[in-house]
Amino acid sequence: MNEMCDISLTVNGERVSERVEARKSLVDFLRDDLTLTGSHVGCEHGVCGACTVRVNGEIVRGCLMLAVQCDGASVETIEGVSDSGEIADLQEAFQKRNALQCGFCTPGMLLTAQDLLSNDQTPSRDHIREHISGNYCRCTGYHAIVDAVESVAQARKGSRK
Amino acid sequence: MSAPLARVPGGIHASVRHDSAAGHVSGSALYLDDIPNVPGSLEAALVLSPHAHARIKAIDLTAALAAPGVVAAILAKDIPGKNDIGPIRPDEPLLPTDMVEYDGQPVAAIAAGTLDQARAAAKLVRVDYEPLAPVLSLDEAIEREQFVAPPQIMTRGDVDAALKTAAHRLSGEFNCGGQDHFYLEGQIAIATPGEGREMHVFSSTQHPTEIQHGVAHLLGIPFNAVTCEVRRMGGGFGGKESQATMIAGIAAVLAWKTRRPVKLRLPRDDDMRATGKRHPFLIRYEVSFDDGGLIDGLDLMLAANGGNVADHTPAVLTRALCHSDNCYWLPNLRFRGYACKTNIVSNTAFRGYGGPQGMFAIETIIEMIARHLSTSPEAVRERNFYGIGRNDVTPYGMKVEDNIIARVLEELDRNVDLARWREEIVAFNRQSTIIKKGLATMPVKFGISFNRPALNQAGALVHVYTDGSVTLNHGGTEMGQGLFIKVAQVVAEAFQIDIDNIRITATTTAKVPNTSPTAASSGSDLNGMAALNAAERIKARMTDVAAEQFNIPAGEIVFQQNRVYAGNRSMSFAELAALSWEKRVSLSATGYYRTPKIHWDFATNSGRPFYYFTYGAAAAEVAIDTLTGESRVLRAELVQDCGQSLNPAIDLGQIEGAFVQGMGWLTTEELFWDEKGRLRTHGPSTYKIPGSRDAPPVFNARILPDAPNREETVFRSKAVGEPPLMLALSVWLAIRDAISSLSDYRLAAKLDAPATPERVLEAVDEIRARAAGSGSAI
Ligand code: FES
Ligand code: FES
Numbered sequence: 027m028n029e030m031c032d033i034s035l036t037v038n039g040e041r042v043s044e045r046v047e048a049r050k051s052l053v054d055f056l057r058d059d060l061t062l063t064g065s066h067v068g069c070e071h072g073v074c075g076a077c078t079v080r081v082n083g084e085i086v087r088g089c090l091m092l093a094v095q096c097d098g099a100s101v102e103t104i105e106g107v108s109d110s111g112e113i114a115d116l117q118e119a120f121q122k123r124n125a126l127q128c129g130f131c132t133p134g135m136l137l138t139a140q141d142l143l144s145n146d147q148t149p150s151r152d153h154i155r156e157h158i159s160g161n162y163c164r165c166t167g168y169h170a171i172v173d174a175v176e177s178v179a180q181a182r183k184g185s186r187k
Numbered sequence: 188m189s190a191p192l193a194r195v196p197g198g199i200h201a202s203v204r205h206d207s208a209a210g211h212v213s214g215s216a217l218y219l220d221d222i223p224n225v226p227g228s229l230e231a232a233l234v235l236s237p238h239a240h241a242r243i244k245a246i247d248l249t250a251a252l253a254a255p256g257v258v259a260a261i262l263a264k265d266i267p268g269k270n271d272i273g274p275i276r277p278d279e280p281l282l283p284t285d286m287v288e289y290d291g292q293p294v295a296a297i298a299a300g301t302l303d304q305a306r307a308a309a310k311l312v313r314v315d316y317e318p319l320a321p322v323l324s325l326d327e328a329i330e331r332e333q334f335v336a337p338p339q340i341m342t343r344g345d346v347d348a349a350l351k352t353a354a355h356r357l358s359g360e361f362n363c364g365g366q367d368h369f370y371l372e373g374q375i376a377i378a379t380p381g382e383g384r385e386m387h388v389f390s391s392t393q394h395p396t397e398i399q400h401g402v403a404h405l406l407g408i409p410f411n412a413v414t415c416e417v418r419r420m421g422g423g424f425g426g427k428e429s430q431a432t433m434i435a436g437i438a439a440v441l442a443w444k445t446r447r448p449v450k451l452r453l454p455r456d457d458d459m460r461a462t463g464k465r466h467p468f469l470i471r472y473e474v475s476f477d478d479g480g481l482i483d484g485l486d487l488m489l490a491a492n493g494g495n496v497a498d499h500t501p502a503v504l505t506r507a508l509c510h511s512d513n514c515y516w517l518p519n520l521r522f523r524g525y526a527c528k529t530n531i532v533s534n535t536a537f538r539g540y541g542g543p544q545g546m547f548a549i550e551t552i553i554e555m556i557a558r559h560l561s562t563s564p565e566a567v568r569e570r571n572f573y574g575i576g577r578n579d580v581t582p583y584g585m586k587v588e589d590n591i592i593a594r595v596l597e598e599l600d601r602n603v604d605l606a607r608w609r610e611e612i613v614a615f616n617r618q619s620t621i622i623k624k625g626l627a628t629m630p631v632k633f634g635i636s637f638n639r640p641a642l643n644q645a646g647a648l649v650h651v652y653t654d655g656s657v658t659l660n661h662g663g664t665e666m667g668q669g670l671f672i673k674v675a676q677v678v679a680e681a682f683q684i685d686i687d688n689i690r691i692t693a694t695t696t697a698k699v700p701n702t703s704p705t706a707a708s709s710g711s712d713l714n715g716m717a718a719l720n721a722a723e724r725i726k727a728r729m730t731d732v733a734a735e736q737f738n739i740p741a742g743e744i745v746f747q748q749n750r751v752y753a754g755n756r757s758m759s760f761a762e763l764a765a766l767s768w769e770k771r772v773s774l775s776a777t778g779y780y781r782t783p784k785i786h787w788d789f790a791t792n793s794g795r796p797f798y799y800f801t802y803g804a805a806a807a808e809v810a811i812d813t814l815t816g817e818s819r820v821l822r823a824e825l826v827q828d829c830g831q832s833l834n835p836a837i838d839l840g841q842i843e844g845a846f847v848q849g850m851g852w853l854t855t856e857e858l859f860w861d862e863k864g865r866l867r868t869h870g871p872s873t874y875k876i877p878g879s880r881d882a883p884p885v886f887n888a889r890i891l892p893d894a895p896n897r898e899e900t901v902f903r904s905k906a907v908g909e910p911p912l913m914l915a916l917s918v919w920l921a922i923r924d925a926i927s928s929l930s931d932y933r934l935a936a937k938l939d940a941p942a943t944p945e946r947v948l949e950a951v952d953e954i955r956a957r958a959a960g961s962g963s964a965i
Contacts, residue, residue: 047303063221064214066421068371069455073871076371104214117212121204124836127844128667129211130371130421136212155879162871164371164422165667166840167847168879169886 033097037062038106046093053077053088056103064104064133068162075161078134079103085141104133113140115181119174127165135161139175147186149179195748197679197686199902202836206672206691207419218421219375219389220452229258229298231441231451232305234312235461236287236294239321239530239864243285243294247313251297254311256304259445260297267443268407272436274397274429276336276497279533281405281436287316288495289532290865291460293433298441298449321530321864325469325490328527335493336501336526341508341582341792344519349484353475357555360472363547363940365492366465366537366852369876372421374462375452376435378442384408386439391420392431393664394704399696401432402439418693423666424848425536428704429498430462459869463535464858466491466503468544472552480556480567484519487511487548491541493526494533499540500526505638507541509583509796513549514592514632515571516578530864536706538845539909542633543852546913547940550629554920558927558935564920565628584793589897591828592630592802598891599628599804599826612808616928621813625925628806629917633910634797636785637707643782645713646699649678649721651774655761657682657689662702663714664694668908669837670710676833677715677901681722683746684760708906711833713780715901721778732767733758799898801905803827805846805914807883809921813929816948818922820850822885825914830896830905842888842911849915851877853940854922926950930958
């Protein structure tokens with residue numbers, strides 16, 4: 027069970043080369059080996075979405091993917107998209123609309139929301155509800171989250187004109 | 188205590204954002220599992236019982252101890268002090284000595300170098316069990332009189348006579364299910380041995396003092412040797428009140444044995460199997476009423492499934508009994524509460540704490556009365572509401588002095604036009620054969636304060652530094668609800684300084700001792716007042732310094748917007764802080780608060796347990812599919828009394844979140860125990876909490892405007908954590924309404940909660956058959 031593998035990948039734009047256990051999940055690798063603890067572990071079942079990160083531009087569940095599968099890949103976490111400013115407007119909207127309470131779901135929710143907005147620039151509320159439906163939030167009741175995402179979609183649309 | 192005219196940014200009644208909001212959106216807010224392990228730290232894993240009831244014949248740790256990385260294993264005999272973590276009654280072993288009483292009960296724990304090693308070794312522990320027959324049903328527990336605490340009774344008038352003589356009488360029974368908290372951050376604790384006998388515990392807990400006490404008992408050391416600290420939880424909802432003690436206790440015993448820091452974080456399945464939930468209830472009733480639905484007598488039995496030990500069950504039951512009146516005057520009543528002992532996990536506190544089950548009972552009964560009389564639940568409620576100045580005494584002898592339910596319902600009606608909405612539903616149902624819609628309203632009156640008077644006290648610690656910055660500490664814990672920011676707003680208001688100047692620090696038993704749990708919605712009521720008291724004490728001393736400096740009477744000194752004024756002369760708050768130090772005046776104070784007016788007699792179940800009531804009302808529209816039993820909430824409209832809200836944005840979040848959580852309890856969240864007493868829904872793949880598509884697409888939550896608390900609470904605000912959860916009973920009643928439409932609203936559905944598709948479908952078929960029999964099928 028302890029087979030080790032060498033992997034190299036980019037994480038938030040930086041090259042990383044590490045020796046990891048073959049069975050280690052991506053989210054554990056990010057959290058334990060790279061101390062990127064903004065990705066959370068809620069269920070380890072692939073259901074709650076708290077561990078959502080981006081691999082080669084696609085959002086994935088960090089608990090369902092192995093670190094070794096990311097050899098050669100580009101991985102982005104909440105820390106990376108925060109530092110780059112990519113989701114600054116979403117982050118501001120979540121804070122302003124109180125779309126967070128305990129905050130445990132928030133990083134995953136933000137990455138999922140950004141995934142939607144980068145593929146569909148004018149999502150309906152229904153579409154927003156649909157797209158974030160794989161991310162559980164036990165605190166907010168989602169209404170504030172949908173409001174926040176919707177307001178950013180509108181603002182981004184306005185700024186493209 | 189009225190607010191000054193010129194407002195300071197971040198003071199009271201402002202929608203200031205959550206103090207951790209920036210940390211939450213960037214992932215930099217730290218939860219316990221994010222703290223880097225110190226070198227030498229161990230990770231722990233539990234061995235859980237696979238039987239609901241069994242005698243332990245032998246436990247063999249040999250293979251586990253020989254496994255890679257394993258440093259220690261503990262059994263009950265390794266507990267150096269007293270093996271008991273019961274929060275109310277002493278009957279709860281941390282680890283069992285000879286008997287397991289539920290499936291999922293921790294029997295042993297392992298500490299190893301890595302989490303994988305600990306979890307792998309836990310699987311190697313060999314336990315030899317002799318399985319015994321479990322008691323699983325409430326019926327059986329009642330029949331055997333198998334209780335975790337004595338039955339509780341509340342009576343008034345002559346209920347037997349009332350039941351005999353009334354024009355109408357109904358009786359029957361129904362059930363509501365339990366609910367897993369499903370806090371997104373699971374249970375976790377890190378215990379670190381210090382010098383001598385000291386033990387430091389980081390715990391994701393709503394009750395640091397209980398952790399402190401529990402760990403001290405287990406280790407056989409005084410309370411002052413244990414420090415418990417928590418900065419934030421990733422959700423709590425009552426599930427981290429007593430249940431966190433088990434986790435912290437096991438980590439502490441392992442740390443004691445190994446003399447190394449030990450972290451115990453449960454995987455989700457273990458968390459759901461090993462820790463308690465909301466209580467399922469069995470309800471039996473006999474009710475009598477006149478032709479207009481005026482209730483004369485109510486004989487009500489509430490049986491709570493307490494699980495294997497008492498934990499919070501007696502207190503949950505008391506609160507359930509104290510909310511079985513909801514908003515109604517009941518002249519003749521007998522409420523009986525049974526705290527049943529069964530072989531499932533011990534059920535515990537969960538947002539509402541029995542209140543939801545009590546209201547579930549009375550509101551379902553009222554709906555049945557309405558169907559029986561072919562009238563609306565609203566009309567029956569109207570006949571039975573508590574009066575103003577008459578018919579205003581609760582079953583437990585407390586006068587309802589602050590009744591504003593009529594105003595709350597008016598506000599709801601003004602927002603939504605219920606009559607028109609009702610017409611639309613009826614019209615829809617007339618032309619739709621397969622999909623049926625339902626509409627229902629729900630009034631809520633919820634009592635604020637812990638039922639046990641001693642818990643209604645709080646402490647705070649405030650320091651002002653010589654640069655004018657302030658640190659704030661109090662006994663309340665932050666689980667996302669926004670308590671920390673609300674209390675900080677109170678302190679900002681008191682000092683008249685910007686909220687950015689206040690640093691909120693982690694809750695720890697080393698700073699504020701002997702605290703109550705952050706529970707019963709009381710967090711800001713209690714801790715806000717304690718912090719206000721501390722701030723006012725410092726402010727009084729600073730005022731004297733300023734008065735002397737400016738040579739005017741203290742009464743003429745005014746703190747406003749970061750400055751301190753003496754007529755047209757002034758200095759900054761920071762300058763006054765520095766001057767106070769110069770003059771050798773203390774800039775640190777503790778604050779204390781105890782809720783006035785409350786008392787409770789446990790022997791007679793009477794008194795004034797609540798400082799005040801908070802009110803709310805909701806209307807919900809649902810659609811059910813009569814071929815599949817599926818249901819959807821289409822629209823929800825809420826009005827919630829928050830008094831003079833300390834922070835409307837935070838309170839709105841509580842209202843929306845509680846409502847959706849309550850919907851989950853009543854619709855999709857099903858705890859299923861099989862015939863052997865094994866929980867079969869112990870992960871999110873089988874246990875369904877509401878997702879974003881389950882929240883109502885049309886969802887309007889409003890705070891009741893201009894409704895300051897008539898009692899002198901902190902800046903006339905009201906508590907809000909739990910009450911809106913019960914507004915979700917509107918969804919339950921709306922599903923019943925949709926089913927009842929199949930009988931032209933003449934019959935009440937036979938339905939238990941949660942209203943899963945399976946149950947709704949059964950109820951649809953059943954009501955159709957009954958309606959056909961009585962000739963009213965449509
Ligand atoms: S932790 Fe990965 S989906 Fe829940
Ligand atoms: S804010 Fe707590 S889970 Fe979403």
